[in-house]
Amino acid sequence: MTKSSNFVKAPVPVNEKDRLRTLYGLHILDTPTEERFDRITKLALDLFNVPISTVTLVDSHREWFKSCQGLPNREGKRAISFCGHAVLSEDIFIIEDATKDPRFAGNPMVTKKPFIKFYAGVSLKAANGQKVGAFCIKDHKPRSLTAEEIDSLKSLASWAELELNVRELSQALKARKSAENKVVELNNTLKLLNKMLTHDLLNDLTVVKGLTDLYFKSNGQNEKSKIVSSAVTRSVNLVKQMRQLEAALEHNAPLKMTPIRDVLGEVLKLFTSIKFNVSGEGNVLADDALFSVIENIIRNAQVHGQTKRIDIVIKKEKDCVKMRIADFGKGIPDEIKKQLFVEGFKYGPTGNSGLGLYIAKKIIERYGGEILVEDNIPKGAVFVIKFIS
Known part of the structure; x- marks a missing residue:
């Protein structure tokens, strides 16, 4: 002063x-x-x-x-x-x-x-x-x-x-609104490019896989051919998972009351080598993506757990419907359970992208539910899905 x-x-x-x-x-x-x-x-x-x-x-x-x-x-x-x-x-x-x-x-x-x-x-x-x-x-x-x-x-x-x-x-x-509009516009452009790329890439990979399978069927397989076949298969699965992830995160279709047994009936047709025991029933708020969730869990049990039997129990509770998918395979170590639903986490010898269970978790969360994994007694793993009823 x-x-x-x-x-x-x-x-x-x-x-x-x-x-x-x-x-x-x-x-x-x-x-x-x-x-x-x-x-x-x-x-x-x-x-x-x-x-x-x-x-x-x-x-x-x-x-x-x-x-x-x-x-x-x-x-x-x-x-x-x-x-x-x-x-x-x-x-x-x-x-x-x-x-x-x-x-x-x-x-x-x-x-x-x-x-x-x-x-x-x-x-x-x-x-x-x-x-x-x-x-x-x-x-x-x-x-x-x-x-x-x-x-x-x-x-x-x-x-x-x-x-x-x-x-x-x-x-x-x-200014913020203008920036948001630009982000939305850019995001829509990226979505379109992603759809185009994944669509074209999947088509090309499918052709390559068909030709390699045909070649190996005619000429037999060796170690190098197995590596090629495995790489093509992983690439096809990765593109499919990316498309599933996009659908899971951006799906805007309204949820509807869906009988779980109807979805299970379609999924289980894909796994003829596994013995299924299914009990209970219930209707839950879901959409077509529920098919991918159940299919992914069972495929993991088949590939990683090498299970030959899966018990599925659907139970109505006071404020929810729970579905337990229990396999009798190798089980999942405790240190793996904590990371199983993390984006990109890979488990097992297949070398998959690690998107499958992450996608499943996102889909269930969009339904307002939750998914977790526990030990099955005497062996194997149990995936528990809680739906709002």
């Missing part, structure tokens, strides 16, 4: 450059008066029975009034301004009698027109937190404020602060 012969000049904060940059970024200085600000200062005159109220912006060398009631000019010198002090205050800044305050007793605003004796102001912040001005009331005579009046003044200041930032917030919302 700089002290004149008989008063203290309004201080300049250490972050003045940043503060001014924010102030100028609001694009409000030297704009015409607006009713949205004037109604606040007019209300302050009535509420507090004072002759002066302003919405003040503190510029580098001046205070400028966006709204002013009771003063003839729309700006004044910053050095002698009360708002120049209030703008730096964390709380309400009150001077009950300026003639008795050594910081203001000799201030020209006190000793000459407009003869300010009482001042109460609350700093106004921009959206980024920088203090750019103050909302205040002034009187020609000394006075004090009650706790209720202080709360009312702070409320008016909050209103003024909101009006001060509404343009910036509106512009920020427009």
Whole structure:
């Protein structure tokens, strides 16, 4: 703070450059008066029975009034301004009698027109937190404020602060909306490209697989041919899983009550080498993707667990339907169980992408349910799916 012969000049904060940059970024200085600000200062005159109220912006060398009631000019010198002090205050800044305050007793605003004796102001912040001005009331005579009046003044200041930032917030919302639209547009383009690539790639790989199978059938297989065949098969499965994942995460078809036994009937036709024991029944909220979930679990039990038998139990409970798919294969180690549904986690010798059970988990979560894995007694693993009923 700089002290004149008989008063203290309004201080300049250490972050003045940043503060001014924010102030100028609001694009409000030297704009015409607006009713949205004037109604606040007019209300302050009535509420507090004072002759002066302003919405003040503190510029580098001046205070400028966006709204002013009771003063003839729309700006004044910053050095002698009360708002120049209030703008730096964390709380309400009150001077009950300026003639008795050594910081203001000799201030020209006190000793000459407009003869300010009482001042109460609350700093106004921009959206980024920088203090750019103050909302205040002034009187020609000394006075004090009650706790209720202080709360009312702070409320008016909050209103003024909101009006001060509404343009910036509106512009920020427009910019955000524009960015979101661009992201959506880009995402849609990527989806289209992905569909085209996976479709074409799957077709080409299917042709390659058919030709290699035909060649190996005619000429027999050796170690190198087995590697080629295995690589092509993995690639085909990977593309299929990518398409399943896309469908699982973005499927927008409405869920409907689906009899689990009907879905099981279709899935089990794919596994003629496994003995199935199925009991119970129940209807659950699901869609066509439930087929992929059950098919994936059973295929994992067949490939990784090498099971020859699977027991499936469907049980209605109070607020859900549970389906237990229990195999009698090798089982799953505890350290593997924790990672089984993690995207990309690979388990077993097949070298698959690790997307299958991750996809299954996402599908079940979309249904509002959950999926977990437990040990089967005496051996094997149990996948438990909980559906909302």
